Amino acid sequence: MLRVFLRGANTKAQKCLYGRAHPTNLQHHRHYTSGESSGAAKVVAVGLVTLGSSIGGTVLYAKWDPKFRTAVEKNIPYSDWLLGMALGPNPYSPVTAHKKQVELSQPPSMMTEESRSSKIKKEKNIKEEPSVSTASETTSAPVYSAQSIEESSAEASHIISAISEVPSVPAPHDTEAAVLTEECKECHHHGDTPVPAMVEAVDSMTEGPLKERPAEEVTARLAQQEQEDQDILASVSASLEESLASSAKTTLQAIGAQEAALQAIGSHTHKLKEAMEAEVPPDQKSAQWRDLETALAERRSTVNDAGAALLKARDALDSLRSVIDKAKESKVAAVQPLVLAAEENLHSMVVDLDQAVTKVQSAESEAKIVSQYTELVNEAKRQFQKELSSLTPEIQANWKGLTGKLSADDLNALIAHAHRRIDQLNRELAEQRVREQVHIEAALEQQKLEDQKALDKAVHTATQHSKEEARLEQERKLSELREVMEAEMRTQLRRQAAAHTDHLRDILKVQEQELRSEAEQVLNSKMLEQETHYRQLTQEQLDNFTLDMNAAYARLKGMEEAIDSHVIAEEEARKAHQLWLSVEALSYTLKTAGSDLPTKPLESAVQAIQDSCCNNEFALALASALPEESLRRGVYSEASLRSRFNSLRSMVRRVALIDESHNSLYQYFLSYLQAALLFEEKQAMPPTQLTNEDLDPFKLLSYASYCLEHEDLELAAKFVNQLRGEARRVVQDWLTEARLTLETRQVVTLLSAYANAVGLGTTQAP
Amino acid sequence: MADEHGRKWDRCLADTAVKTVTGISVGIVLSVLFFKRRTWPVSLGSGMGLGMGYSNCQHDFRSPYLLHGNMVKDQ
Numbered sequence: 001m002l003r004v005f006l007r008g009a010n011t012k013a014q015k016c017l018y019g020r021a022h023p024t025n026l027q028h029h030r031h032y033t034s035g036e037s038s039g040a041a042k043v044v045a046v047g048l049v050t051l052g053s054s055i056g057g058t059v060l061y062a063k064w065d066p067k068f069r070t071a072v073e074k075n076i077p078y079s080d081w082l083l084g085m086a087l088g089p090n091p092y093s094p095v096t097a098h099k100k101q102v103e104l105s106q107p108p109s110m111m112t113e114e115s116r117s118s119k120i121k122k123e124k125n126i127k128e129e130p131s132v133s134t135a136s137e138t139t140s141a142p143v144y145s146a147q148s149i150e151e152s153s154a155e156a157s158h159i160i161s162a163i164s165e166v167p168s169v170p171a172p173h174d175t176e177a178a179v180l181t182e183e184c185k186e187c188h189h190h191g192d193t194p195v196p197a198m199v200e201a202v203d204s205m206t207e208g209p210l211k212e213r214p215a216e217e218v219t220a221r222l223a224q225q226e227q228e229d230q231d232i233l234a235s236v237s238a239s240l241e242e243s244l245a246s247s248a249k250t251t252l253q254a255i256g257a258q259e260a261a262l263q264a265i266g267s268h269t270h271k272l273k274e275a276m277e278a279e280v281p282p283d284q285k286s287a288q289w290r291d292l293e294t295a296l297a298e299r300r301s302t303v304n305d306a307g308a309a310l311l312k313a314r315d316a317l318d319s320l321r322s323v324i325d326k327a328k329e330s331k332v333a334a335v336q337p338l339v340l341a342a343e344e345n346l347h348s349m350v351v352d353l354d355q356a357v358t359k360v361q362s363a364e365s366e367a368k369i370v371s372q373y374t375e376l377v378n379e380a381k382r383q384f385q386k387e388l389s390s391l392t393p394e395i396q397a398n399w400k401g402l403t404g405k406l407s408a409d410d411l412n413a414l415i416a417h418a419h420r421r422i423d424q425l426n427r428e429l430a431e432q433r434v435r436e437q438v439h440i441e442a443a444l445e446q447q448k449l450e451d452q453k454a455l456d457k458a459v460h461t462a463t464q465h466s467k468e469e470a471r472l473e474q475e476r477k478l479s480e481l482r483e484v485m486e487a488e489m490r491t492q493l494r495r496q497a498a499a500h501t502d503h504l505r506d507i508l509k510v511q512e513q514e515l516r517s518e519a520e521q522v523l524n525s526k527m528l529e530q531e532t533h534y535r536q537l538t539q540e541q542l543d544n545f546t547l548d549m550n551a552a553y554a555r556l557k558g559m560e561e562a563i564d565s566h567v568i569a570e571e572e573a574r575k576a577h578q579l580w581l582s583v584e585a586l587s588y589t590l591k592t593a594g595s596d597l598p599t600k601p602l603e604s605a606v607q608a609i610q611d612s613c614c615n616n617e618f619a620l621a622l623a624s625a626l627p628e629e630s631l632r633r634g635v636y637s638e639a640s641l642r643s644r645f646n647s648l649r650s651m652v653r654r655v656a657l658i659d660e661s662h663n664s665l666y667q668y669f670l671s672y673l674q675a676a677l678l679f680e681e682k683q684a685m686p687p688t689q690l691t692n693e694d695l696d697p698f699k700l701l702s703y704a705s706y707c708l709e710h711e712d713l714e715l716a717a718k719f720v721n722q723l724r725g726e727a728r729r730v731v732q733d734w735l736t737e738a739r740l741t742l743e744t745r746q747v748v749t750l751l752s753a754y755a756n757a758v759g760l761g762t763t764q765a766p
Numbered sequence: 767m768a769d770e771h772g773r774k775w776d777r778c779l780a781d782t783a784v785k786t787v788t789g790i791s792v793g794i795v796l797s798v799l800f801f802k803r804r805t806w807p808v809s810l811g812s813g814m815g816l817g818m819g820y821s822n823c824q825h826d827f828r829s830p831y832l833l834h835g836n837m838v839k840d841q
């Protein structure tokens with residue numbers, strides 16, 4: 001294209017140049033140029049069309065194939081901007097590919113997560129409703145906490161599921177929460193029954209939230225309760241004792257009375273029997289009968305007393321029973337044994353009383369029999385008496401004393417009566433023997449009935465007694481068991497208390513150790529502080545003392561040193577003077593250069609310097625830095641060098657063109673010609689910076705000459721050093737000489753400066 | 767060093783002169799003896815002499831710039 005343009009430009013130029021003088025050419029050219037211009041436009045248009053179509057094609061293909069798009073974006077800069085503008089952001093960049101994969105794998109887990117969470121939520125809702133309705137405030141707290149955990153986890157899972165980018169891990173928390181809720185339900189169902197009681201107790205005790213009563217209140221309450229119990233116990237025991245005592249007294253009294261009655265009955269019966277059966281003289285008989293009557297009266301009285309005492313005792317026992325029952329109702333535990341004991345006592349008293357009563361009853365029945373017998377006998381006697389009196393009316397008195405007074409008739413009548421009576425009695429006896437069986441049976445029946453009755457009664461009383469005994473036994477056993485339990489509980493509590501005390505002891509020991517170690521630490525730290533403080537003080541003192549000592553010593557030393565240094569300084573000054581003198585000698589020798597003659601050899605002067613500054617390394621080094629040539633042969637002065645240079649100059653000019661490659665005789669000729677024809681300044685001031693042009697030999701020579709005229713050998717040497725080729729070979733000697741001179745002069749100036757410095761340093765101001 | 771240049775020139779010129787004269791003389795001798803007193807041997811001889819002198823002179827002037835190498839045989 002460029003060529004085309006150029007050609008076009010050329011032809012246009014030609015057209016301008018040629019004008020219309022050459023029509024054919026022009027025509028040709030015009031045709032060519034017009035063709036060219038239209039062609040150019042065509043080419044431009046075609047180029048633009050291809051460019052646009054290529055761009056459009058790439059865009060379309062990028063839209064269809066994302067990989068191609070990424071490749072294009074990667075390789076061609078700014079294409080991503082263009083493609084982004086045209087198509088929108090790249091959906092298939094390599095970063096989002098991973099996300100897509102993650103998304104694809106996520107839905108199954110997500111769905112399960114959601115379903116599970118929803119299920120749990122439903123379950124929870126179903127279960128929670130009835131439980132919430134029945135639950136009280138206190139027990140729903142754990143349920144609520146579980147609910148909150150559940151809710152929060154469900155919410156979290158929902159939120160996580162909402163962010164579709166991140167895969168949500170099925171939280172173990174959910175299952176835990178579900179399990180927790182289930183467990184909570186179970187325990188909740190269990191806890192329903194004790195809940196109301198607890199709630200009641202809670203409500204009764206405290207209002208609002210449950211809180212532990214303070215220890216003082218508890219102890220006060222306990223003390224109060226104990227006090228109450230003690231009071232109740234005291235009262236109950238007092239009442240029990242009272243009633244027991246009274247009942248015991250009455251019972252004993254009753255028993256005593258019963259015993260007395262028994263005794264009386266027994267004695268009476270015995271006496272009666274004796275009186276009935278014994279044959280004693282009449283006066284003793286009347287005494288006997290009187291005894292009998294007294295005994296009878298006694299018996300009656302004792303029986304009455306016994307009856308009254310029995311009633312009293314029964315009343316007392318009833319009252320005791322009522323008291324015991326009342327005492328049983330009280331809840332105090334300590335009352336129970338007392339109650340039990342009282343019951344036992346009661347029972348025993350009742351038993352004794354009943355026994356005594358039965359004894360008395362049996363004695364009474366016996367006595368009844370005997371009395372019946374006596375009555376019968378008395379009846380018979382009375383009958384006999386009556387008959388006897390009817391027969392023998394005059395005999396009224398005791399028939400035993402009648403034997404001497406009776407006549408034979410009376411006796412016969414009596415005997416006949418007696419015989420008749422005997423017959424009658426025999427007949428009665430026979431009748432009686434006949435009716436014996438029936439009488440016996442009737443008697444047996446009666447006896448059986450009575451026996452039955454007695455048995456029933458005895459059985460009844462015995463059962464009652466045994467029931468009572470069993471109950472008492474049970475209660476005794478219960479109390480024993482309770483005691484045992486209490487003892488065991490006490491031992492357990494004691495054990496617990498012992499464990500607690502052990503634990504406390506351990507903790508106290510540990511605490512004691514900790515506190516001790518703390519205290520020790522504190523003590524140690526304090527001690528350390530004190531020690532360090534003390535040490536610091538002593539150290540300070542010591543330091544101060546040492547400082548003073550050191551100061552004094554230092555001053556002494558200083559004074560000594562000052563004196564010594566004075567001496568040394570004097571020495572140094574002398575040496576410096578010597579050095580200076582020798583250096584001056586050396587510099588003088590430099591001046592001894594004649595024109596075109598070198599100076600004297602510097603060897604001797606250098607030797608002198610070396611001798612004078614044998615221990616001065618710097619001077620020695622400098623002295624040894626002098627070049628050999630100068631030592632042996634001496635150096636040329638600057639003036640001689642200058643003059644030499646001037647002669648050299650022409651030579652250099654002549655061979656300016658000659659170097660390694662240009663060194664034929666023809667070059668020599670040319671060089672000579674140049675030297676003859678070229679004129680340069682004799683002396684030209686050298687610029688501060690050399691350019692390539694300045695490296696021309698002629699210029700260099702003029703610079704060097706200028707420098708030499710201005711006493712700058714060094715710069716002149718530098719310029720001369722820039723010569724190359726044959727010119728350089730020509731000035732080599734001069735250059736070495738100049739170098740030598742410069743070196744020597746440098747060393748000498750250094751030495752003199754050094755000597756001056758040393759001299760200045762060591763010179764003492766007056 | 768500068769003197770050397772002058773010395774070289776002296777040598778060179780002397781050498782060239784000698785060679786030229788020698789060449790001329792040899793030419794004369796030859797032309798007299800063998801070439802029937804033609805002039806060409808003289809010019810030849812002078813030319814040769816000049817040339818040799820020139821060459822020597824050039825070589826002399828070049829001598830500082832000539833490098834001498836030694837072949838080292840592998841042993």
